[in-house]
Amino acid sequence: MRPFFGLIKKIIQTGIGRTRLIMATVGFGIAMLLMLLAIQVHTDSNQLLYSRKNQNETADFLLINKQITNAMMGESAKSEFTPEEIADIQKQPFVEAFGFITSNKFKVTAAAPGDLHFYTDMFFESVPDAFIDVKNEDWKWNTGDNTIPIILPNDFLNLYNFGFALSQGLPQISQETVKALPMKITISKGLDVQEFSGRIVGFSDRISSILVPGNFMEWANHKFGDGTVTAPSRVIIKTKDPSNPVLVKYLNDKGYTTNQDKIKHSMTILIVQTIVSVIGFFGVILFLFALLVFSMFIQLVVVSCKREIQLLVTLGTAPRQLRRYLMWQFIPLYVITGIVALLILAGLQWWASNVLAANKMFIDPMLSLVTFGAAVLVLLLVYLVNQLNVRKYVGEVS
Amino acid sequence: MQIQLENLVPIPLKDKVLQRSSDIWNKEVSFTPGSFVKIKAPSGTGKTTLIHYLYHIRYDYTGKVLINGKLWQSYNKELIATMRQQQVSVIFQDLRIFEQLTAEENIELKRVMIPQPYCTTEKIREMAARLNVTHVLAQSGKTLSYGERQRIAILRALSQPFQWLIMDEPFSHLDDENAQRAADLIAEECRTRGAGFILTDLDHDSRFAYDTHYNL
Structure with a gap:
């Protein structure tokens, strides 16, 4: 399938609106970072509250x-x-x-x-x-x-x-x-x-x-x-x-x-949790906008190459092949963005755990599984939305 | 792959078609697999329309086009794509070459559309040499002359496996000598595949040993 995709790449130009796509990707990265940050900080603060290590008394x-x-x-x-x-x-x-x-x-x-x-x-x-x-x-x-x-x-x-x-x-x-x-x-x-x-x-x-x-x-x-x-x-x-x-x-x-x-300690943590919840909320909003821009970008690509796509289909290209090609144009971008966001967050977490440890507070230096799970979930959602859009627009022109 | 027509009448040409006698329109026709079919059609009788109906890219007709006994409409898009990759090939009158690709890439596109290409690259080059287009293979589709485009379109159609080759005035831009070379190549390729073709043209010709003649 590879040489075929190489030829399609010359026909279906995904280069149009490249800046828009890059900006949407950056936005998506930031959104991802904010959402995962919120989740990670929640996990961390719970760890600070409930973990045995951080408790001087059991009751x-x-x-x-x-x-x-x-x-x-x-x-x-x-x-x-x-x-x-x-x-x-x-x-x-x-x-x-x-x-x-x-x-x-x-x-x-x-x-x-x-x-x-x-x-x-x-x-x-x-x-x-x-x-x-x-x-x-x-x-x-x-x-x-x-x-x-x-x-x-x-x-x-x-x-x-x-x-x-x-x-x-x-x-x-x-x-x-x-x-x-x-x-x-x-x-x-x-x-x-x-x-x-x-x-x-x-x-x-x-x-x-x-x-x-x-x-x-x-x-x-x-x-x-x-x-x-x-x-x-x-x-x-x-x-x-x-x-x-x-x-x-x-x-x-x-x-x-x-x-x-x-209960003072808890108030501080409550405030921190409220703040990160707000941050996470903005992350979600930003994420939705990024999704919207991605959808519009897919539409732009498909509509601007409508004639080419129609000829490809006439010549026998399966809509499935077109969909797979288009997905391949976007998915690696998302996955890389997700990985970069996770790496940045992992760095922050490691740094925070060192700083807190110096103050006798202990959090895991690694990201929590929940955070990883959330990242996978977000990527899955992006994948599904893209799949849906590609299916819709390719279906419209082919 | 069995192609049958039942009372096929193009809606835009309805009055015109029903006034004159035709071997195809509003008749029951069954094309025998593997046979060479010539359809002679004067201008304006719906030649290209018929080709588009047979290849299922136009649907404004009454009557039926049956493929293996089933209506074209009953096949889904993915299945139609598979058939266009494996069972039926086409040469359009308007050639339909991608201008953003080179001549060779235009052929390659069709060759590698299926996971296991039917022809090797060498085979394509050999066929290109037979049609005298080796020198334009690296040229952009935009700069090709009509004659060159037509031969590239022929090569593109021959790069895939098929049981039927559908051709719409395939030699209209070629001189007699090049037309005969192309016809010989097409006949040879059809024979190796055990495939048949349906060719429409304006005039009578003897470039192929036709099995059946129809007047549109």
Whole structure:
């Protein structure tokens, strides 16, 4: 077939509008690059988010509450989670474990023993034990026990030691000292008063609240509470990845807030993903225009050589041969463009992986299979559109 | 390959054709494969039209042109192309040479149109020598004289395998001596292929040993 195509080449001039074809090809190359870039960056950012290499912890805990707005002030019910909302949170895919935070329904005061003259109103909360990062044998309470184990947030001690104590000339205290200090805890409801001895058993980095064992809270709420069951206004979830954009989006959509620092990373990635999505979108638009120009170019070639093509067919050239010839004029161009785009992208990826590795972030130095797949898919689409056009226009003149 | 005509009447010439008697128009004709057929036709009787009907590049007729018992219209484009490459060859009155190709490329185009060419390049050159056109082979189709074009068109038609050769005034631009050389070559090539031809011309001639004569 080769010598025959060599002769056809002299008859069917594809040289007309060569600049237009080159420009369309360049456009196609850029479009391809943009689309593949978008896909590759998505893969990379997912890798940054989910890959084990990039995770310092395998799971994280988030305290979630509703954002307190001015409109809600004074109406505490508005910050409570309804059963429907709770069920909805529980069924989200990123929630691995879920727990309520229960608050006290009674008055609590704490006083330091001896001559320290320390007295304060305070509150308790409780969470299921599985969510507590302090493992301690003393963390238990049985009905009738007079000593309540208490977990304080680490931040609390820090605030005291580095903020309050220094400025007030008070002594800084170590965790051990705090643990050794017995506190006098008074629980009351009206005239019903009961005294306990409180013992700090640990400090939590995870939950910034003053925690007591769940069964104590239950017992005390029952005995000293007003009998009503209030809905929780804070919940705790365990999640594999607090940076998961799905989680962040869910929280934003629902108007919930959590420790923003933990999800900041995800916001950055979300922004990057949005930007590359826009880039990819423009890539698609450019690609469609390139396809249009290719189609018009094929039409131009066929129509401008209409007489020649008709004579070729009269002499016995099969439309199939003409189609194959025309396809051969374009397809290598597309394939080469696709390969060049992939090579450029591979270079960029390798470079990016080096730069990120220097910052302890790891992405694959090679292009992902998805990107290759997308490139093949795009080329296949171009091939099909060309095939369709060639078939149409050759069919019209032959 | 069997060619049959059934009540073939060209629509533009309908009145004219039906007024006079013809051996072809509006008759049942069957061309015997392998036979040399001469159709003598005065000007304006639809000679070229008939050739185009036989080669299936014009379709404005009533009646039927049957190829192997089937209507030309029932063959698809790819099949028609295969037949034009392997079974039926043509020499047009208007020659139809590609001007952007050289004389030799014009022949080569037809020779290599099929994956396994029927003739070798040497064979083509030998035939070209017989028709006295060796010296123009490298010339562009644009610069060829009509006589040269006609001989190139003949060589082009002979470069492929065929069972029928359809010719429309194939010697109109040739002198008697060159016409006879061409006729001898055509007859020889038809015999080696066991093929027949259908030739239309204005006048009576004895360049071939015709098996059948028709008046259009």
